[in-house]
Amino acid sequence: MIPFRTSGTTGPAVTWWRGQDQLDAEARLLLPLLGRVDRVLSFAPSHHLYGRIFGVELPRLAGVPVVTAWTDPLVLPPLTAGIRCLVVCLPSTWPLLRRHVGRLRGNDLVAVHSTACTTPATHDVVDLLGLDAVEVLGSTETGAVATRPITRDGCDWTLLPDVEPLPAADGRLHVSGPRLAASLTSHRTGDLVEFTGARTFRHLGRSGGLVKVNGRRCDTEAVAALVSRMAPGCDARCVPVTDPIRGEHYDLYYSTGPEPAELRRMLAAVDADLPAPRLVRRVPTP
Template structure:
């Protein structure tokens, strides 16, 4: 980490400088495992450099959390257009630097670690894991490109956070963890911007998160295909869909409020009905994270011979501690079928739990 007090490290050690043209030539996958920094603010014609360096087609993959990894091709123009939309979410806050924790081998990481800083014309740092140095950002207006564990890291480095002149957190890839609310409260209302999307669709919608479940607003080039009243599977049209698709139906259930906004209900595979009660496991996990002191936890849907659907709790305990699970279960109104104490929960680089059998 930076230093014992969580302050800003001196110098730029730990972030080798990479020329922007070198980053683009290396390919996104080659940029994921080691820290680096780049000066997009020193590139005269960044669009010409990016479009002239990327291949005509860039293939990115799903993370494999719900099945086999699958390749999704996109044109360089689609990627550059999406980077522009994400950059536009940050422009009102006038960032001067970007610090990213999102691996570039995935679509979100390729965008926010490489192409969004290029669009903004700012200096960029990339750090691939929880441990290691933090870049010197004192006095700068900073955009933090986050994955779920980033909020815990920021909470552990309050002096680093406070050293920035301004800080905006951009988050995608998963439901916000409980530590996001802790961070928002600890900082007196930190600015958190969320992006809703997937590898196959790209960015679908965005929102400024201030707690709760605010409505999502579609990006300007996205339209939702009407699917009836109440909660329906979200189907979208967009010029940025992978593989040349004209429309795609997602695994997400939403309530369309109007032509441009929706309320997220949950993801297929994370919505279960136990004893007649429909449960959003992502929301319940966030509630448990705030109530149970542990290293990690996950609710896993399982088949049950008596009630049909149920859930197991996978818990990574803190050594030497025995959390009060009964109180936590009362809080969420659910007692899992089983509590499995495990050494670790297998997650992707972006924090999603990999597929678990029942």
């Protein structure tokens, strides 16, 4: 069994275990959606499930080499003409690709995106290059759940063949299937959806205060509670926002307490894995 930890939470990370057979099954489901792949260029860390599937298991099954780009994510490695390359993207990868559109033109590329919503740079690159690109929805608990082609108008998602939808009165995506992490028989994700067919749906947003900052999961309601505990008497609120680099982010507003820079340092000292707020602003009460 192979461990994968949830990332970017405001509490202890949770470890979920998966079998090698589950990883192989997921890679085999996703590979046909990408067409021919001769090489993989991965910007997704392989210790997270998304990076492991596309940067380790899929190329192993396809018998193709991998270039590990996530260790130096601000550099675009050389590409080889005539080699169809799968680019495994995080939200922050797309601005890098946009800066190098001139280099990318003429190369045979296909891209995959996951971990957070697409950004304006995503659609710029797809449009400028006429790029085939696939978006994957999933989590550490479920593995990949659904896919769709990347388009500006945001078409519906389609469940993968081995994923079964279950009723959920609260509108959250509830699924079962053979690739769920060990000990789970079903899982209700934080994704709010509206089904448009038996196996297709629209993504409406995330429940509660959940955001994924460049793929790192963050409960903004827990962040606000943490700030209130660190600064007694402080009223804190986190506001989810879109971000052109990371896809999703959050701003932190609070009423009383330390200066914003000091509050940032306090948050980092309490939880080094916590994605720092994009904006920290003290709003004095009347």
